[in-house]
Amino acid sequence: MTTTATPAFTFRPVDPLKDAALLHGWVTHPKAAYWMMQDARPADVERAYLEIQADEHHHALLGVGADGEPAFLMEYYDPAHRELVGLYEPEPGDVGMHFLTPATEAPVHGFTKAVITAVVGRLFEDPAARRIVVEPDVRNTAVHALNEAVGFVPVREIQKPEKKALLSYCTRERFERAVAAV
Known part of the structure; x- marks a missing residue:
């Protein structure tokens, strides 16, 4: 059974030492196959997020639900320095993004769309x-x-x-039109 909700989210930085166990369960679940960490051990996840935390061009945040519990993971990065170097021509103001919603036994209809909307909206809060x-x-x-x-x-x-x-792009204008059309 699914329920419908439009949750509100806040964001906080991932704390690799405190959040590694939670993230390990998320990134190694079969649903997260595209995250490519299926065989990671808890120490591998902790190390990966410590590396992100130390990287000025890559950041990880947890989306937190209204209940105060972590609800999803988002990463954003400068594609001129990470992930896409040499694979496309970056433009000023480009921001790379990944997000992961954890597997659940009680799916909420519209949750993942609410997550990606919140993630893109969060990134566009930066005028740059x-x-x-x-x-x-x-x-x-x-x-x-x-x-x-x-x-x-x-x-x-x-x-x-x-x-x-x-490779796909979303401008602020396209995002605003898409969100307004709903």
Whole structure:
């Protein structure tokens, strides 16, 4: 059974030492296969987020629900320095993004769309952000549909070391139009 809700979220930085156990359960779940951490141990997850925490070009945040509990993970990065270096021509104001909603036995209809809307909205709170760039696996059709629903436009397939990805962009204007159309 699913319920419908439009949750409000706040964001806080990931604390690798405190959040590693939670994140380990999320990123190693079969539903998170596209996160590519299926075989990670808790120490691997802690180390990965310590590296992100120390990286000036990559950041990790937890989306927190109204109940105060972590509800999803988001990462954002400067694609001129991480993830997409040499794979596309970055423009001033580009921000790369990933998000992960954890598996649940009680899905809430519309939750993942609310998450991606909150994530993109959070990134566009920064006036310097002009365009959000994503590179999901080409096989991840569910996320392609979510991306399109909030204004992303597919550009082309690119080959990353770990996957074939669908490079897509979303401008602030496209996001605002997509959100207003709902």
